[in-house]
Amino acid sequence: MKTILVPTDFSDNANRALHYACHLALGNNAKIVLMNAYQSPATTSNVMINFTDILEEDSKKNLELLRENKAFNAVEIEAYSCYGYLSEAIKKAEKQFKIDLVVMATAGASNLSSKLFGSNTTDAIKNAEHPILVVPNKAEYSNWENITFASNIQESKNDCPFKPLKELMTKPACKLNILTVVEKASDVDKSAINKRISDKLTGIDYTINVKENDSVTDGILDFINENETDLLVLIRKNYGFIEGLLHSSVTKKLALHANKPMLLYKYCE
DSSP, X not given: OOEEEEEOOSOHHHXXXXXXXXXXXXXXXXXXXXXXXXXXXXXXTTOOOOHHHHHHHHHHHHHHHHHTOGGGTTSOEEEEEEESOHHHXXXXXXXXXXXXXXXXXXXXXXXXXXXXSOHHHHHHHHHOSSOEEEEOTTOOOOOXXXXXXXXXXXXXXXXXXXXXXXXXXXXXXXEEEEEEEESOGGGOOHHHHHHXXXXXXXXXXXXXEEEEOSOHHHHHXXXXXXXXXXXXXXXXXXXXXXXXXXXXXXHHHHHTTTTOOEEEEOOOO
């Protein structure tokens, strides 16, 4: 991991995500690209002010102020101001800076009737080419010693996620919980799963876990509440889980686990 992209809207939650990203950067000898995406408001034809120029100036000014914050002095930070929607700006940054990881904030849990992710953020999660780390507003940085990977592993024959998973397990004490949520645990053949993946996780301390629940989302949330988890890993093809988080009742549940960052990998062929 050499370059981390951190989109910001200069909110407190975005600043917390930046702090989290700085810890990651220090631990991996990486640099940060701090990005702000801005858009012009709709105006009538007789408005003479060029809002785009004003927004660009404000974006660059605020990025520079944040970059010069003494709290981030130990990390190399490059400011990047980009016109357009967030998902479009992320794609541009991925190409320009050879991004390895995107770190984003959630909207926070202070207003539980609001959506956890804004629509732009959700689009970015679905469309970004590189892994995305979603940092809840109460998350504090800690070593990823207990990692939960949630996947319909018995049905999926796609084993390419195990390579990046193994790369995450950098510390001898790391433990990996592989989680699948089904209606009936008796339908899952854990021995067959283990036989298929054991050679891909050589040297890794892992456990295959089966959680019974009619809802995959609820099953995952229950598991990370019951088991020590520093990081939840998902494959982004599983949009049902991500979109399920946008439902208000699930948002309230997630607020109880607001210190659990989520690492989202793109589905690989």
